[in-house]
Amino acid sequence: MRPQKVEDKALLIGLMSVLSSKGYDGSSLNELAESSGLQKASLYHRFPAGKKEITSAVLNYVNEWIHKNIYLLLINQSITPAERLNEAIKNINNLYNDGESICILRSLSMNTGIEIFGEQIKETMQLWINGFTAFGKDCGYEDAVAQEKAYQVLVNIQGSLIVSKGLNSTNPYKAALKSIQDMYKLE
Template sequence: MRPKKMEDKELIINLMSVLRKKGYEGSSLNQLADAAQLNKASLYHRFPGGKKEIADAALEFTYDWVKDHVYKLLIQRSIAPKERLNSVLKTIGEDLYKNGRDMCILRALSMDNSHEGLFGNKIKSSMSTWIDAFTVLGMDFGLSEKEATEKAVQVLVQIQGGLVVSEGLGSLEPFENVIQSLKNMY
């Protein structure tokens, strides 16, 4: 009996787990194929462009996730700003970063400077979408556009920093503390 075909979303999430841990340069096709539960030939069939196409797919998935789960919620003015903030922080903490267990794919793929040209625009696009959404939220809290943008950047910096410190210390507490402190940032 043939094994069940992995759904595209599950496939990308599994491939992202390798890229998050190893980065672009550190990820081998064997590791990616193992994560995808495919042999290398099947992996190439799904991603003829190899590792670059896999990383592009991971970044596209991330952009879509940020747009659907951060941007769309934070710009919904029919929901109170505090409620939007708490909901998005819960989703970011629990779903995107697994309470600090998962490193950010944007960070992992931006660490390889030699590939800035390959991924720079997609990374910037995801981060800009994130910042734009938090800027709208900040303005809904009564901040000027400039203040809201500065605070939006700080949200991104604090979350990324919390992930790095949690990873470095081997403790989820720093990331969890950042998420909690951001609830009172506005």
């Protein structure tokens, strides 16, 4: 039997969907294999260290996505601040599927996930904060205010995703996106 072929991006997105919804402890290798489109043996072939290596690869993918689609965008001074913020919010909205998705960083911040992947999670969140801090400085805010706003952006997004899931409504998430735009007072 020929080995199955699955593109890396599709593979990681499938794996991320299980890890986001079930966390590290709740995700089984059978579920991960099913979501990836691979047989369990093929999944082990790609990730010989199992679930730990799978989760690390997914976190690396998320970190790279945030670096490219949020951080680099927010620090790009060749684009107006209003355009940067609008595009960043559009990218955030795409990442979280209009508020329908659960954030993998939140899911992996529980139980064993945070013990094993705490540094990767922190690094990814810090990248987000660094991007919004630099953006805030470009908008004319002093360092401390820019950083405070950056933390608030992350809290607004993460908190609104939890509340949206709990209320079975994306309205809190949509309100959080609007509050981020209002926070920076750009035309």
